[in-house]
Amino acid sequence: MRLLPFGGSRLGLDPGASTVRVFLDGHGPVLEEPAVIARRLGGAVVAAGAEAARYLGRTPDGLEAVHPLEAGLMADYEAARALFRELFRRAAAGPGLHRPRVAVCTPPGATPVECRALGETLQEAGARRVRFLPGLLAAAVGAGFSLESGRPRLLLDLGYGASRAAVVEGPGIRTVESAPGGREMDLALGRWILEAHGLRVGPASLEHAKRRLGTARPPGGAEPRADVAGSRPGGFPTTVTLSGADVRACLAPLLARVAEAVTAAAAALEPGPRAVAGAAGLTLVGEGARLPGLCDYLREATGFLAEVADEPERAAARGAAEALRQRRLRPLLRKA
Incomplete structure (x- = not known):
């Protein structure tokens, strides 16, 4: 998906099992790509997102395409880290998005270890600060x-x-x-x-x-x-x-x-x-x-x-980005 050339520094990230969505507060989605990673059987990543999704069900010898997330949780730890690292690097590469603040939606059952690993991955990819909030609350905010x-x-x-x-x-x-x-x-x-x-x-x-x-x-x-x-x-x-x-x-x-x-x-x-x-x-x-x-x-x-809700698939990412802007919503945000 083409990145939008908007200034701003507040991103909401919804790590869905099917699609990873990144929403720029006040403007709209900056990235929506399949939550898929393609890697060699030895572990080296060769593609992420839409490019990797092309391999689903038709992987050549020596490659596998996997969904590393299960209901928003890291089912395949290393593949999930590689996915987020690559997709967030793309999202944060847009003009005006240097070292953005990020709010991440978490599903029920997310552990501090998983959140900490994801936070470190996003910071390695360019995030200035990472906070977390329950995905259902983010969706409620995004739904109004x-x-x-x-x-x-x-x-x-x-x-x-x-x-x-x-x-x-x-x-x-x-x-x-x-x-x-x-x-x-x-x-x-x-x-x-x-x-x-x-x-x-x-x-x-x-x-x-x-x-x-x-x-x-x-x-x-x-x-x-x-x-x-x-x-x-x-x-x-x-x-x-x-x-x-x-x-x-x-x-x-x-x-x-x-x-x-x-x-x-x-x-x-x-x-x-x-x-x-x-x-x-x-x-x-x-x-x-x-x-x-x-x-x-x-x-x-x-x-x-x-x-x-309006644009229902984007409600959680939109609400997460809004939580970074609205002072009244900031108590919802937590460190890993």
């Missing part, structure tokens, strides 16, 4: 929540590694319930295609099929259809035609678990606060929030009115 009001709000973050339903109350997270994310949905679709058609489909094609055909509820008109490329046993390439109904049937049990997570998160509140949160509705963030029909599906399944 007023944390000073103290009123409980319902937030659903539909990420690639995991979905998380949370109650945001004041400057904190009251409760979090986890559910399947985009990766698990892709895998479910891949298993169904293999069982029904004997076809193995790569990760990129599965994600493309889900985005093109996936819906949470039946469309008003004809079901969309598309050809999906894969290979038969023995490596013979071929295609299969899928319909929106096929994809929706694969997603249905996983979306039901997402709805159950929302219901469970709200149930942790007493009746009065639950009514307040319910009246404000459910706000959707994350890259999965754009699934057609999802708001109507969640309203029917949970009873809560749902709406998608």
